[in-house]
Amino acid sequence: MSKPTLSDLQAFMMVAARRSFAQAAGELGVSRSALSHAMRGLESALGVRLLHRTTRSVSLTEAGERLLTRLRPVLTDLDRALDDVAADDKGLRGTLRINGSEGAIRHLLQSVVPRYLAMYPDMELDLVADGRLVDVVGEGFDAGVRLGEAVHKDMIAVRVSEDLRFLAVASPRYLRRHGVPAVPDDLRAHRCIRQRLPSGKRYRWEFARYGQTFAIDPPGALTLDSNTLMVEAALDGLGIAYVPEPYAREALARKRLVAVLSDWCPFIPGLFLYFPGNRHIPAGLQAFIQLLRASGSCG
Template identity: 85%
Template sequence: MGKPTLADLQAFMVVAARRSFSQAAGELGVSRSALSHAMRGLENDLAVRLLHRTTRSVSLTEAGERLLARLRPVLGDLDRALEDVAHDDQALRGTLRINGSEGAIRQLLQTVVPRFLAMYPQMELDLVSEGRFVDIVAEGFDAGVRLGEAVHKDMIAVRISENLRFLAVASPRYLRKHGRPTVPEELQAHRCIRQRLPGGKRYRWEFERHGQAVTIDPPGALTLDSNTLMVEAALDGLGIAYVPESYARDALARKRLVAVLSEWCPEIPGLFLYSPGNRHIPAGLRAFIDLLRSGAG
């Protein structure tokens, strides 16, 4: 059995997180063929197969899963040692990876990101925006940003926005033609612009008033997967959309859209940055959180 190098073990961790040689190679700054060759060498050194390879994807074998589980704490200790040295030198270095929805990442870009990059020029921010709710640990992220109600209780969470609410909106032209619903159940007689969630399911509209909760699976011939597109469709008079208020605020102010059922649309907890509560917080993430808490963004 050969002796694996630290670089090969770290590369294996990246491949395991990305489940893709192409993505991992891009992150590591090497060619796909060089990375594949390195992983073959690692498997030869350990005399065990670690990865299942297909033309489009990579998955871990049982041995690969065991190695990954053992490497995480070991390399985590190494990362912490290096971060402590960097912190003592007052010069944070490394990459901070954060996952969130497009709206969540936009919130960070408009607040804390500019100041963080100015204060820590040797840090690199890798912000990934996507609609699906990912396992940030399994996919190699340091933190995620989601609505407070979607964050698990075992996470450390820091608020990054005020409370928000979803609103049902429609164009004045649509309402003149089809009437205005006064209770959620009346939506069943309307054309609704439905939303497809990243997992494939359609979003069910949730309303509440005086403790009475109503969930509607809205009817409609149009389904979209973007809040921005849903607002545009509502502006075109194609139906009633149910979107975060921030997406419709400009059109509402210009009276190009009208909110309906507003009394059935209470506020919900806003956006939170979260990270695992049972893991060491990297120095870069600590600095990012400190800026969030201080309101420095």
């Protein structure tokens, strides 16, 4: 069996990512027919079919999915090794890919990103805001940023923000009409703006006080999948929302929203940047971590 070439494997990765021979060929700078021929040669070399082809679409076979899963971290590590060699010789360069929630990416943009780009003009930052808790290694990221309680114990974690809390907030107009809840159980008589998680489940509101903890799936006719939209809905008087405090901070300061049940809203570990400890840390990520620690954004 002839061994596949690195260029063939990289081409397969591009086809798998774009699900289109035309788009993949355009990005690779080759003709569509040449790319199709290369993929057939790869399948012949491996002795398995990797791609389902129709006149309209391209999808991966089961074997193609397995190859993609194994190949992605290998080629990512190769790119990082080449970037590190270039960095040692010519200064920091390459691409740093970080996945995080929308709020986490926003925090990075407001804190360390401007200084990082100014200090390392040859670096490219690829920041992906994703509601899902992804496998950063399996999906080709250098690191992720999430709340500390969501970070797996086998990851190295670097603090990005101070501890934070979720707050129940509502507009003054809503509270004048419907009253102010005194304890979490009072929410059952209110209109609550519920949140749909990326998994499809609804988020249960969590409260704690005096050693007691409560997790409530509150009633409400409106469900959203964005903290930003939940704040906007609360501003419009549509009900009580339960969101991370940074999302509501400006509206609270301007008294357009009021926090309720504050005594029942404990602080939780804030945002952490995390990455696997059993793999080489690319130079770009090392520099990013150093800036995080030096900037004071990590507490």
